[in-house]
């Protein structure tokens with residue numbers, strides 16, 4: 379339990395004790411549900427968001443603006459942006475950020491698939507929605523240079539302190555960040 383994100387030792391103990399007090403059948407059901415979810419959920423073949431189908435609901439939605447592509451590091455960032463209900467374009471999930479310190483280069487992320495998507499579909503604007511951190515800045519700069527010849531590139535404006543995580547931003551802050559995005563030259 380302690381290995382789960384956001385769970386400290388005391389919460390871990392509380393959860394473990396709670397589960398041990400439950401009827402065997404309900405613990406079984408929970409274990410099975412976790413296994414089923416883990417087995418069924420993979421990545422969307424277009425945007426690399428978590429999805430039980432080959433192509434996710436967002437990519438399949440014809441009401442979405444196909445000329446707009448929002449680049450995020452992780453599925454949790456996509457979920458945070460979806461929560462605002464303001465953004466009507468599509469996404470591209472990189473699967474992380476460039477971090478030379480951790481040995482993560484662009485070739486380990488969904489970068490070539492991003493260029494392919496921009497090249498093949500008529501993408502008019504790419505919005506970089508990456509955290510304001512050293513890794514987020516490095517990745518944004520790298521992508522801006524790479525994508526400029528193909529399309530317009532902008533980065534969301536943050537009303538957030540440096541290093542803060544996108545997923546913890548409230549809906550209004552995120553909506554403003556999207557609306558206030560700046561074009562990268």
Ligand SMILES: [Zn+2]
Pocket residue numbers: 422423424425426427433434435436437438
């Ligand atoms: Zn998708």
